[in-house]
Amino acid sequence: MTESAEKRSAFIVDVLTEEFGASMALDPAAFRRKFRKMAASPFAFYRGSASLFYADQRGDFADDRFLDERTSRVWIHGDLHAENFGTYMNADGQLVFNVNDFDEAYVGPFSWDLKRFAASVALLGYAKALSDEVIGDLVTGFARSYLTELRAIAAGGDDAIGSITLDNADGVLRRVLQQARLNTRVELLAAQTTIDNYDRRFSLGDGVFEIDDETRERVCAAYEAYLETRPDSAPRLRPVAARIKDVVLRKGVGIGSAGLPSYNLLLEGHTQALENDVILYMKQAQVPAVARHIDDERVRGYFRHQGHRTAESQRALQAYADPWLGFTELDGAGQLVAEVSPYAADLDWSDVNEPEELAGVLADLGRAVARMHSVADDESSHDLVDYSTEEAIVAVVDADPDGFVGHLLDFAHAYGLRAREDHQLFVDLFRNGRLPGL
Numbered sequence: 178m179t180e181s182a183e184k185r186s187a188f189i190v191d192v193l194t195e196e197f198g199a200s201m202a203l204d205p206a207a208f209r210r211k212f213r214k215m216a217a218s219p220f221a222f223y224r225g226s227a228s229l230f231y232a233d234q235r236g237d238f239a240d241d242r243f244l245d246e247r248t249s250r251v252w253i254h255g256d257l258h259a260e261n262f263g264t265y266m267n268a269d270g271q272l273v274f275n276v277n278d279f280d281e282a283y284v285g286p287f288s289w290d291l292k293r294f295a296a297s298v299a300l301l302g303y304a305k306a307l308s309d310e311v312i313g314d315l316v317t318g319f320a321r322s323y324l325t326e327l328r329a330i331a332a333g334g335d336d337a338i339g340s341i342t343l344d345n346a347d348g349v350l351r352r353v354l355q356q357a358r359l360n361t362r363v364e365l366l367a368a369q370t371t372i373d374n375y376d377r378r379f380s381l382g383d384g385v386f387e388i389d390d391e392t393r394e395r396v397c398a399a400y401e402a403y404l405e406t407r408p409d410s411a412p413r414l415r416p417v418a419a420r421i422k423d424v425v426l427r428k429g430v431g432i433g434s435a436g437l438p439s440y441n442l443l444l445e446g447h448t449q450a451l452e453n454d455v456i457l458y459m460k461q462a463q464v465p466a467v468a469r470h471i472d473d474e475r476v477r478g479y480f481r482h483q484g485h486r487t488a489e490s491q492r493a494l495q496a497y498a499d500p501w502l503g504f505t506e507l508d509g510a511g512q513l514v515a516e517v518s519p520y521a522a523d524l525d526w527s528d529v530n531e532p533e534e535l536a537g538v539l540a541d542l543g544r545a546v547a548r549m550h551s552v553a554d555d556e557s558s559h560d561l562v563d564y565s566t567e568e569a570i571v572a573v574v575d576a577d578p579d580g581f582v583g584h585l586l587d588f589a590h591a592y593g594l595r596a597r598e599d600h601q602l603f604v605d606l607f608r609n610g611r612l613p614g615l
Contacts, residue, residue: 185599220260227256259498264520265520289467313538366452441457479561
């Protein structure tokens with residue numbers, strides 16, 4: 178290994194140890210599973226190493242002339258990559274295709290979201306054996322679509338396309354929405370529960386475990402506190418609807434949640450008919466990777482705990498969010514609570530391979546990201562960002578729009594290469610036992 182590779186390897190170890198060290202000590206087996214998933218490909222490594230990405234934004238990728246006092250304080254997704262998009266049913270009962278998974282959301286530089294996404298496009302394109310020229314065209318199309326939509330929103334919204342729904346989606350994204358529309362609550366309940374003595378209970382196995390009476394009592398108490406945090410716009414629960422029928426522990430939930438406890442709660446639906454039952458998850462929230470690199474006490478002090486941060490961030494970034502979305506505390510740790518929705522469907526990139534089709538999807542995603550960045554501003558119910566984010570971003574970028582697109586393009590190529598090289602270093606570190614605690 179060359180001296181530069183050895184130095185970079187040591188840096189990767191330091192960053193991953195700082196980010197995950199305490200959790201690895203509690204559950205090393207969970208992190209061995211996580212790291213084996215990350216070892217599978219450069220993209221999988223990139224997904225699981227947001228902490229490394231943000232450490233680099235404070236290092237040799239720190240130059241960003243498009244940031245000022247306001248554009249450095251935008252509510253951002255925090256882990257914006259190509260696989261964090263999918264469908265959800267909004268509070269108005271409309272199926273929407275948009276950004277999802279807000280576990281890493283925070284307030285920070287808007288361009289960090291765009292850079293993280295652009296580099297993920299480079300990795301996705303490389304995995305599909307696309308040329309650097311084609312990858313560049315895809316990133317450019319995404320960036321220009323983002324700016325076009327953001328300008329339209331800033332100008333009053335008359336020319337903005339808005340949310341991606343069945344009313345305006347076409348091609349790949351329309352197929353994803355149509356597939357989500359075919360899903361049913363009955364199918365979800367059948368997959369996760371069983372009928373026992375004329376009532377519904379969770380099925381056990383495959384990472385789903387029973388809990389003891391003491392744990393159930395604590396979870397139920399946390400649930401009662403959560404009910405007070407549902408948004409004011411959420412439908413009022415009928416007398417039967419808040420009753421807990423069953424609680425189970427879930428392990429091994431997602432590449433980013435290694436070692437974190439998660440509970441599923443089965444609730445009586447809005448009637449006593451069994452097909453109306455609702456499944457919620459209560460998941461321990463964690464410090465977002467980006468927060469370690471933003472020194473702003475106004476942001477840090479705004480949140481009661483990480484569960485509060487995650488719920489407030491999702492409400493800030495996702496228009497008409499899940500009416501079940503809320504937060505609570507369990508054993509002193511902040512928890513995010515939300516519905517396990519039957520209408521969630523992710524975009525499967527293995528079905529999108531040709532440049533023309535990819536270009537259309539990425540243009541739509543550019544508009545979705547612009548919409549996300551514009552939601553949480555002076556017109557929202559949140560006072561952490563109290564100015565128009567779309568106007569602030571447009572003012573900075575329109576001073577040199579071509580330079581901004583070129584800036585993202587250069588970053589995508591450079592960091593895509595960096596991530597591919599880091600992936601190989603990571604695999605060698607992991608397989609040779611050089612990651613402490615595993």
